[in-house]
Amino acid sequence: MIPANVIERLRCADHVVVLTGAGVSAESGVATFRDPDGLWAKFRPEELASMTGFLANPERVRDWYAHRLHVVDSVEPNAGHHALAALERLVPSFTLVTQNVDRLHQRAGSMNVLEVHGNLVENRCNDCGWIDDAHQAELQCKTCFGPMRPNVVWFGEDLPHDVWVQAEEATRRADVMFSIGTSAQVYPAAGLPYLAKDHGAFVIEVNPDSTELTPYAHAHLRGPSGVILPELISELTAA
Ligand code: NAD
Ligand code: ZN
16 A cells, blocks of 8 residues: 555656666566675675776676676566656656666666666776677777776766766756665765755655665655555556
């Protein structure tokens, strides 16, 4: 049962912003990072998701990302992804800010998606920034022969500037802000729901667990996004 004030806020909203994290893809079979059986429990982040790790052993890093790409290519978007694509078509203006690198939102039909941590599909030249979207890992840049790397944001790296500026701008205009399937620990993305609240948005968290954001959210819909979000869409579209 979705609280009545959540549905009311959504019915009145001009602009809805959604921040998603790894939890949204958990029901598709993609491991999250910080849960006890998550990816970081098995691997050392600094060896796999940092420039130091890449320079020390580019093959190992490329292999790991090739493996993750293979995993996300072999799974399907779940009911939560589909519900968010449906929500985009039900409200006047909608921005989906995702920390996920798996492209499952786009595959479910979401259109206005800002990937603040990049994605697993593209590779980028580490020297000149040229982006190869060929879905395969070239080792060297075609332009400057610099080393190609996954187009994801690693520890210690800045977020893609233009994408981040758009995410902040959308967040400031939000009437309703969702934080879904994210442990709300990775900044600056985790700061967006607070920014939205400061600008008057109604903040809704969707997560089976509590996070640092929970005490600040106006509503906490406790449960898996693949269950909660379809329920929300059916209540929103009910007469
Ligand atoms: P996280 O692993 O830190 O947190 C996942 C959150 O999802 C937890 O709070 C957990 O309680 C919640 N969760 C678990 N199952 C859920 C479900 N069925 N429905 C809703 N919520 C559920 O993930 P994060 O906050 O996204 O931060 C981790 C970083 O890892 C991000 O930067 C992201 O780029 C990256 N990452 C991406 C993917 C992906 O693209 N699918 C996978 C793992 C990690
Ligand atoms: Zn280059």
